[in-house]
Each structure stands twice: as structure tokens, then as C-alpha cells.
Amino acid sequence: MLDLLFYIFATLSVVGALGVIVNKNPVTSAFSLIAAFIGLAALFIQLDAYLVGIIQILVYGGAVMVLFLFIIMLMDLPSEERRKFGWGPVAGGILLGCVFVVQLVRVLADYSAGSRVMQDLPVGAASDVEQIGKLMFTQYYFPVQVVGVLLLVATIGVVVLSKKELD
Amino acid sequence: MDWINLAVTLIKIVVLTFMVLLPMIAYSVWAERRVAAKIQNRVGPNRTGIPFTKWGLAGLGQPIADGLKFIFKEDFTPAHVRTGFFWLAPALTMVPALMTCAVIPFGSELNIAGYKIPLVIANLNVGPLFIFAIASLSVYGIVLAGWASNSKYSFLGGVRSTSQMISYEISLGLSIVPIVMIFGELNLTEIVKWQDSNGWLLLPFWGEGPLLPKVILLVPVLISFLIFTVSMFAETNRLPFDLPECETELVAGYHTEYSSMKFALFFLGEYAAMIIGSGLAVTLFLGGWSLPGGIGSDLVDKPLWLGIAHFFCFLIKMIGFILLFIWVRWSLPRFRYDQLMRLGWVFFFEIALANVLLTALILIYFK
Numbered sequence: 001m002l003d004l005l006f007y008i009f010a011t012l013s014v015v016g017a018l019g020v021i022v023n024k025n026p027v028t029s030a031f032s033l034i035a036a037f038i039g040l041a042a043l044f045i046q047l048d049a050y051l052v053g054i055i056q057i058l059v060y061g062g063a064v065m066v067l068f069l070f071i072i073m074l075m076d077l078p079s080e081e082r083r084k085f086g087w088g089p090v091a092g093g094i095l096l097g098c099v100f101v102v103q104l105v106r107v108l109a110d111y112s113a114g115s116r117v118m119q120d121l122p123v124g125a126a127s128d129v130e131q132i133g134k135l136m137f138t139q140y141y142f143p144v145q146v147v148g149v150l151l152l153v154a155t156i157g158v159v160v161l162s163k164k165e166l167d
Numbered sequence: 168m169d170w171i172n173l174a175v176t177l178i179k180i181v182v183l184t185f186m187v188l189l190p191m192i193a194y195s196v197w198a199e200r201r202v203a204a205k206i207q208n209r210v211g212p213n214r215t216g217i218p219f220t221k222w223g224l225a226g227l228g229q230p231i232a233d234g235l236k237f238i239f240k241e242d243f244t245p246a247h248v249r250t251g252f253f254w255l256a257p258a259l260t261m262v263p264a265l266m267t268c269a270v271i272p273f274g275s276e277l278n279i280a281g282y283k284i285p286l287v288i289a290n291l292n293v294g295p296l297f298i299f300a301i302a303s304l305s306v307y308g309i310v311l312a313g314w315a316s317n318s319k320y321s322f323l324g325g326v327r328s329t330s331q332m333i334s335y336e337i338s339l340g341l342s343i344v345p346i347v348m349i350f351g352e353l354n355l356t357e358i359v360k361w362q363d364s365n366g367w368l369l370l371p372f373w374g375e376g377p378l379l380p381k382v383i384l385l386v387p388v389l390i391s392f393l394i395f396t397v398s399m400f401a402e403t404n405r406l407p408f409d410l411p412e413c414e415t416e417l418v419a420g421y422h423t424e425y426s427s428m429k430f431a432l433f434f435l436g437e438y439a440a441m442i443i444g445s446g447l448a449v450t451l452f453l454g455g456w457s458l459p460g461g462i463g464s465d466l467v468d469k470p471l472w473l474g475i476a477h478f479f480c481f482l483i484k485m486i487g488f489i490l491l492f493i494w495v496r497w498s499l500p501r502f503r504y505d506q507l508m509r510l511g512w513v514f515f516f517e518i519a520l521a522n523v524l525l526t527a528l529i530l531i532y533f534k
Contacts (some may be wrong), residue, residue, distance in 0.1 A: 027252070027314070031307075034307070050291060050292055050293045051292075051293055051296070054293050054296045054297055054300045055300075057300040057301070057304070058299060058300035058303060061300070061304060062299075062303030062304060062306070062336075063333070063336075066306055066307070066329060066333060068304075069307070070310070070326075070329055073310065073314045073325075073326075074326070080192075098177070127292040127353075127354070128292065129292055129293060129353055137288055154334060164168070
């Protein structure tokens with residue numbers, strides 16, 4: 001049952017990710033990306049990481065992609081035209097792909113399947129929301145603060161930029 | 168045992184969504200028309216009852232007749248639309264609205280022959296977040312409808328709706344942060360259980376009685392409740408915030424080009440969102456399924472009659488909240504668009520943030 005669900009959602013996210021780069025129409029691409037995010041969120045939820053999965057949908061599926069789509073629709077971007085391939089980008093892409101495959105092979109070579117079985121959370125343990133919250137405000141307190149400051153700076157930057165345009 | 172659980176869950180999904188939620192949607196449309204008529208001193212639809220007889224039943228047959236009409240009407244797709252997305256959009260508004268009902272506790276538990284069935288489809292630890300996440304996906308249906316229709320009125324309606332929903336999602340999310348801080352819990356079932364024994368959040372008068380911290384906490388709770396309710400009106404595109412389908416300016420907004428059952432899906436999706444919103448408000452602020460006065464809250468083993476009473480208690484509270492939605496719709500005029508945005512960003516956002524701080528201070532002071 002769980003295996004079957006895993007394959008369904010894994011297929012959804014892989015097909016979605018492929019759809020992003022294959023489709024010519026930007027709106028279709030954006031929707032493929034949303035499908036990929038939802039498949040990914042379902043995979044997280046299958047791993048009992050409810051908070052991560054829900055945040056994936058809430059932030060990426062619900063907020064970030066709405067903005068993407070909004071901009072695509074407002075600017076009414078035309079479908080991508082058939083472009084001539086330059087050799088530079090193609091070579092760069094192949095190089096990046098090779099680096100990634102080598103990394104993957106190295107990581108997988110060190111890993112023997114089934115050697116490390118993760119334990120299920122014991123029944124009655126604190127929920128993942130509680131555990132993530134505790135970690136964020138104890139062990140990772142400083143990074144959380146830094147990210148907060150970063151977001152604040154970005155917000156102020158947006159306000160300054162948009163004010164300038166109005167004058 | 169696994170198969171029994173699966174079957175029970177399936178039955179719960181079928182019963183709660185198709186036999187409770189869908190009829191409620193249909194009959195809230197009927198209630199809307201009847202209450203609107205009463206408010207405007209008219210009669211409203213009161214004739215459609217049992218066919219071929221004289222029994223009108225106060226028009227209770229109206230939703231069935233409406234449904235039949237929507238199914239049999241011509242489904243017209245204009246030539247200038249982007250067909251694929253045009254077909255996808257109505258489904259994308261309806262499906263998220265129905266999915267969100269998975270985490271709402273419709274009742275405590277039904278004790279059938281010693282087998283306890285909790286009346287919630289999925290008992291998640293992230294209940295309200297799940298509802299917000301899935302509900303935020305319903306924006307896509309409206310955006311797509313506006314864009315795929317390829318008409319200026321639809322597009323303007325879609326753009327308005329998107330910016331409105333994004334803006335009010337923020338105050339909606341922030342308004343429940345104080346509530347979550349008070350409960351220390353994101354599981355809706357546990358939240359209702361807490362209220363069952365300690366008094367509803369808005370009426371904390373039973374359990375240990377009205378203690379001082381509880382009464383002081385009423386201030387932030389009341390602010391949260393106001394922001395939550397008003398934001399819910401904006402999220403569901405209901406008057407006084409129905410700018411996306413404002414007839415005087417935009418014909419019918421994002422669903423101008425839709426006909427037949429596709430239009431009905433937008434219409435029903437809006438009502439479904441309204442009902443789920445009412446359910447969430449009742450669950451968070453008004454004690455969910457718990458009976459007034461804390462009746463039966465001290466029973467560990469709930470007998471069958473208590474489970475049924477809880478279920479109907481929840482339905483009655485929800486219907487009350489839906490009536491509030493309807494009452495407001497027919498009492499207030501429409502806002503202007505800039506007023507709507509100002510209200511969301513300049514007032515609610517700041518007040519909700521300050522409210523989080525206020526709640527934190529009170530909670531620290533009283534521990």
C-alpha cells in the first residue's frame with residue numbers, strides 16, 4: 001500500500017519536474033512545477049514529516065508559485081520560440097550533469113542498502129512540529145535569527161525600491 | 168485490522184464529504200436565498216417541493232431542481248479560451264475545498280459495539296496548517312479561470328481575487344497564532360478536547376470556572392476571532408469583499424465565460440470554502456463538537472448517544488456560523504478595492520502581529 005503510494009507520488013514529482021523543462025508554454029511549466037512540489041510534499045508526509053510536507057505546499061505550492069504564475073500571466077509571456085542551440089550552454093549543461101552523476105555514484109558507492117534502518121518514532125513521542133520547534137529555538141537559534149534579519153532587510157529593500165518607482 | 172481501518176476511513180470519507188458536506192453546500196445556497204428574501208421582506212423560493220403534489224415543503228426541493236438544471240444546461244465553451252486550462256480551473260476550485268474537510272473533527276467518537284470510531288478523517292498533528300496549505304491551492308482555480316477565459320473582465324476578476332486571497336491569507340494565518348499559543352497544540356482533535364473540559368475559548372465559563380487569566384486572555388482571543396472571521400469573508404470572496412465577481416464593474420468576474428456545471432463548480436466551491444471556514448472557526452473558538460456547559464466532558468468512555476449529540480452540536484454551531492455569513496452578506500454594501508487592501512495590509516496585519524505579542528506577554532505573566 002505505502003509502496004504503491006510512494007511510486008505514484010514519485011512519478012508525479014518526476015513527471016512534473018520534466019514537464020517544467022519540456023513545455024514551451026510558461027504557464028504549463030509553472031503548473032508542472034506545482035505538481036512536482038505536491039508530489040514531493042506527499043513523499044515527505046509518507047516519511048511522517050508532516051510539518052515539512054505541509055510547509056512545502058504552503059510556502060512553495062501556495063505562495064511562491066502563485067507569485068510566479070501571477071507575473072507570468074500579468075506580463076503575458078509568449079511561448080518560448082525555437083532557439084538555435086549554442087555549444088557553450090550545451091557543454092556547460094553536460095558538464096554539470098556529469099559532475100552530479102559522479103557525486104551520486106560516489107555517495108551510492110559508500111552506501112550499502114539496508115545497513116542503516118531508521119527507527120519509527122515511538123508512540124506518544126512529541127510531534128514533529130514540537131521537535132522542529134525545539135531544535136530551531138535551542139540548537140539553531142542563531143541561524144534562525146540571521147535568517148530573520150535577512151528577511152527583514154529584503155522587506156525593507158522591497159519597500160525602498162517600490163517607493164522610488166512611485167515618485 | 169489494517170483492512171478494517173482502511174474501510175472505516177473510506178466510509179468516513181464518503182459519509183462526511185458526500186453525505187454531510189455536499190448536502191450542506193446545496194442547502195446553504197437554499198438558506199442564502201430564503202434568508203436574503205426574509206431580510207429584504209420578500210418570499211424567496213418556497214414552491215419547489217415534492218413533484219406532482221401540492222406539498223411545497225418551504226422550497227426544500229429547490230437545491231435538487233437547481234442541481235438538475237445545472238447538469239442538463241448546455242455546456243458552452245467559447246472559441247477564444249485556452250481549452251485545457253479552461254476545463255482544469257473549476258476542478259481546481261472545488262477539489263481543495265472538499266479536501267480540507269479531512270482534518271476537521273465533526274464529532275468526538277462513535278462507540279459502536281465497543282469499537283470507537285473517531286469522527287475525523289485524518290487526525291493530523293498540523294490541522295490548521297493543513298487547511299491553510301490546501302486552501303491556498305484553491306487560488307489557482309480562480310487565477311486559471313481568469314487567465315484561460317481570455318477576456319478582460321475574467322482576467323481582472325482573477326487578478327483581484329489572487330491579490331485579495333494572498334493578502335488575507337497572511338492575516339488569517341497570523342490571527343490563529345495566539346490561539347495556537349494558548350492551546351500549545353496544533354491537533355484539532357486535541358484542541359476540541361481541551362475546550363470540552365476547560366470551556367470554549369470565547370466562553371471560558373465552565374471547567375475550572377472563569378479564572379482571572381482566562382478572562383484576561385479573552386481580549387486577545389476576541390481580537391483574533393474578529394480578524395479571523397473578517398479575513399475568512401475575504402478569503403471566500405463573499406460580500407462585503409466580493410470584489411473579484413463584482414457585478415457592477417466586472418460582469419461576473421473570473422467565471423464570466425463559464426456555463427452549466429462548470430459554473431456550478433465555482434459556485435459550490437465558494438460555498439464549500441465558506442462551510443469549511445465556519446467549521447474551522449467553530450473548532451478553534453467555539454468548542455467544536457463539545458456541548459455547552461461542559462456536559463459529558465468528564466466521561467472517559469463516551470456512550471453512543473453522546474457521540475451523536477456531539478456530531479449534531481457541531482453541525483448546529485456550523486449552521487449558526489453560516490447564517491452569520493449570510494446575514495452579513497445581505498446587510499453590508501461592497502467595499503472599494505483600495506479600502507479592502509488597506510484594511511488587510513495596514514490594519515489587520517499590524518493588529519494581528521501586536522496581538523501575538525500581547526498574548527505572549529499575558530501567557531508569560533500568568534504562566
